[in-house]
Amino acid sequence: MNMKVLIIEDEPALQQSIKTYLEHQGFVCEAVSDFLSGLDKVRQYPYDCVVVDIGLPYGSGLDIVKELKAIESPSGIIIISARGALEDKLKGLELGSDDYLTKPFHLSELNARIQAIIRRRSFGGNKAIVFNEIRLEPEAQSVTVEGAPVELTDKEYRLLEYFIANQRRVLTKAAIAAHIWGDEYEQVGNYDFIYTHIKNLRKKLIDAGSADYIKTVYGTGYRFTDR
Amino acid sequence: MKLLTKTTLYFLLAMIPLLAGGGYLLFRQFSREIDHRVDRELVYDEIQWVQYVEAVTADGSSFILRAPDLLIFPVDERPSRYPSISTTQGQKARDNIRIPFRQLSHVVAINGVPYQIVIRKSQEQKAVLVANITTIMLLVFVGLGLATLLFNWIISKRLWRPFRASLQKIRHIELQQMDEVRFEETATTEFNELNTSLNAMTRKLHSDYLVIKEFTENAAHEMQTPLAIAQTKMELLLQDEALTGPQVDTILQATDALGRLGKLNQSLLLLARIEASQYETTDTLNLVDVTRKYLDLFAEMIQDRQITVETEFVGDFTVKLHPVLADSLVSNLLGNAVKYNRTGGRITIAVSERRYCISNTSDTPAIPPQQLFKRFGVPAAAPGHSTGLGLAIVKRIADTHHLYIAYAFEKDMHRFCIEAPGT
Numbered sequence: 348m349n350m351k352v353l354i355i356e357d358e359p360a361l362q363q364s365i366k367t368y369l370e371h372q373g374f375v376c377e378a379v380s381d382f383l384s385g386l387d388k389v390r391q392y393p394y395d396c397v398v399v400d401i402g403l404p405y406g407s408g409l410d411i412v413k414e415l416k417a418i419e420s421p422s423g424i425i426i427i428s429a430r431g432a433l434e435d436k437l438k439g440l441e442l443g444s445d446d447y448l449t450k451p452f453h454l455s456e457l458n459a460r461i462q463a464i465i466r467r468r469s470f471g472g473n474k475a476i477v478f479n480e481i482r483l484e485p486e487a488q489s490v491t492v493e494g495a496p497v498e499l500t501d502k503e504y505r506l507l508e509y510f511i512a513n514q515r516r517v518l519t520k521a522a523i524a525a526h527i528w529g530d531e532y533e534q535v536g537n538y539d540f541i542y543t544h545i546k547n548l549r550k551k552l553i554d555a556g557s558a559d560y561i562k563t564v565y566g567t568g569y570r571f572t573d574r
Numbered sequence: 575m576k577l578l579t580k581t582t583l584y585f586l587l588a589m590i591p592l593l594a595g596g597g598y599l600l601f602r603q604f605s606r607e608i609d610h611r612v613d614r615e616l617v618y619d620e621i622q623w624v625q626y627v628e629a630v631t632a633d634g635s636s637f638i639l640r641a642p643d644l645l646i647f648p649v650d651e652r653p654s655r656y657p658s659i660s661t662t663q664g665q666k667a668r669d670n671i672r673i674p675f676r677q678l679s680h681v682v683a684i685n686g687v688p689y690q691i692v693i694r695k696s697q698e699q700k701a702v703l704v705a706n707i708t709t710i711m712l713l714v715f716v717g718l719g720l721a722t723l724l725f726n727w728i729i730s731k732r733l734w735r736p737f738r739a740s741l742q743k744i745r746h747i748e749l750q751q752m753d754e755v756r757f758e759e760t761a762t763t764e765f766n767e768l769n770t771s772l773n774a775m776t777r778k779l780h781s782d783y784l785v786i787k788e789f790t791e792n793a794a795h796e797m798q799t800p801l802a803i804a805q806t807k808m809e810l811l812l813q814d815e816a817l818t819g820p821q822v823d824t825i826l827q828a829t830d831a832l833g834r835l836g837k838l839n840q841s842l843l844l845l846a847r848i849e850a851s852q853y854e855t856t857d858t859l860n861l862v863d864v865t866r867k868y869l870d871l872f873a874e875m876i877q878d879r880q881i882t883v884e885t886e887f888v889g890d891f892t893v894k895l896h897p898v899l900a901d902s903l904v905s906n907l908l909g910n911a912v913k914y915n916r917t918g919g920r921i922t923i924a925v926s927e928r929r930y931c932i933s934n935t936s937d938t939p940a941i942p943p944q945q946l947f948k949r950f951g952v953p954a955a956a957p958g959h960s961t962g963l964g965l966a967i968v969k970r971i972a973d974t975h976h977l978y979i980a981y982a983f984e985k986d987m988h989r990f991c992i993e994a995p996g997t
Contacts, residue, residue: 358802430795453800542876567826
């Protein structure tokens with residue numbers, strides 16, 4: 348049941364951060380730090396998702412993407428790169444990568460994207476996301492609590508999906524805003540308005556009969572947890 | 575003043591004393607010649623008259639002759655050996671004009687009696703000579719002037735052509751495309767020297783520019799990874815449930831600072847990429863659509879701060895712009911209009927086919943023009959989340975796409991207008 352993720356990242360500190368966070372979220376992680384061992388790994392074993400950096404010792408991460416496509420690997424692929432130039436991004440996606448994330452990024456964002464990729468690839472997007480009594484149908488973007496439908500706005504739905512993907516983790520307001528509204532939201536300044544959305548989501552879920560999972564972490568952000 | 579006009583003028587100015595000097599020398603030469611001839615005639619006349627008087631007074635009678643140009647009369651003076659000839663002024667016969675005369679005066683002993691002989695000859699022709707010479711010199715001067723003008727015009731057309739070509743190239747030169755600019759070899763040594771130097775200079779400028787550009791890009795890229803490490807470490811640290819309140823605050827402040835650093839870095843990268851022309855496109859898009867998208871995206875924030883947005887979309891402002899840059903342009907302008915607004919303030923967006931204007935109320939004073947589009951020219955009253963690069967990016971996008979951007983502070987509103995080319 349545990350999803351296997353391969354991390355190919357030459358920066359040990361970053362590799363370790365990713366590994367730690369993903370393992371916390373229930374992934375089984377393997378990590379390598381150069382092109383050749385990355386190539387070896389992807390040839391040996393079909394991972395659910397491969398997280399690959401472009402700039403690697405002995406080769407380019409893009410060639411690993413090519414290799415994965417050449418051997419028709421079922422692995423999902425997400426490129427993480429310091430190069431945010433559009434052509435790099437397009438090249439990566441064109442080669443068959445499922446997603447592209449520019450450094451620096453929030454670990455919660457990487458985690459949410461990996462989960463989305465795996466869901467899309469392995470189950471054609473049909474698999475429901477279940478957290479205790481809450482059930483999300485990604486295809487229809489519908490939510491039920493103990494079978495009873497809950498009407499959520501688009502942003503509230505994405506918020507909930509993001510919370511469940513990063514369950515039990517503290518999510519900063521900046522990370523939440525960046526996920527729902529995109530990086531450009533920082534143009535306008537502060538994140539105070541997030542509070543309103545979270546308040547609404549929490550109220551709708553509780554009204555539908557769910558337990559109160561959204562905990563405010565004072566001054567920091569929020570945590571979605573059943574503990 | 576044109577270089578050619580200047581040289582022509584100097585040339586003509588130099589010609590004036592030259593021509594005057596030439597005229598004077600010419601006059602003197604002719605004048606001497608005339609004097610010489612007249613003097614000879616005077617002496618010859620005198621000899622004739624002396625012979626005549628000698629014959630007439632042979633019988634011991636005396637002789638007196640008084641004519642306008644001839645005086646012969648006995649005098650009580652010692653005869654002189656040589657006649658004296660001088661130039662005098664005198665009345666012209668019948669006319670009342672004073673003209674120069676060449677006059678011979680001699681006391682000669684004729685048959686033992688001293689006679690004063692005065693003969694003069696009009697030198698009216700000399701005045702005519704001066705007039706003639708002056709006229710000729712003036713004509714030469716005018717002719718020279720005309721010839722110089724004509725030559726210079728031809729020279730300017732032909733000789734200076736390579737110079738103009740180089741000038742035209744320099745005028746349209748852009749740092750990014752400097753490597754494509756070549757100053758051709760010409761048939762003129764001076765222009766060749768100039769063009770060789772220009773070639774060397776553009777090559778140097780371009781390579782320096784590439785080095786700096788590459789450095790900026792690399793520096794920004796290299797910063798991304800350490801930033802990513804620091805940010806992820808903070809995120810992990812934040813998950814520690816044993817943390818105390820103050821510790822969490824410390825981590826958050828550090829995270830915020832890292833976030834800002836990341837944002838700053840991305841803005842610098844964006845600027846570097848715009849300058850490296852990495853966002854060229856042939857497609858046009860409508861800024862109204864982009865604006866609607868961002869109004870939607872910023873809706874919560876606008877609502878939260880009770881800002882009223884008035885839109886007057888009279889026409890579509892279409893522009894040839896890469897989507898990434900269009901996003902950056904609109905999000906920066908609209909973002910600023912929200913960020914620097916006051917609670918309960920106003921934003922007006924007026925768009926026509928040629929003009930795109932965003933105005934907003936604000937508690938910040940008018941931006942001084944010299945600070946307006948400067949990198950890091952953040953007003954003192956800016957909220958903490960400003961990179962100070964937003965307007966610099968907007969300006970850069972406008973400049974690279976031949977759009978004109980203007981700022982005004984009117985009726986308590988800050989207004990930024992983008993105008994399409996050719997308005």
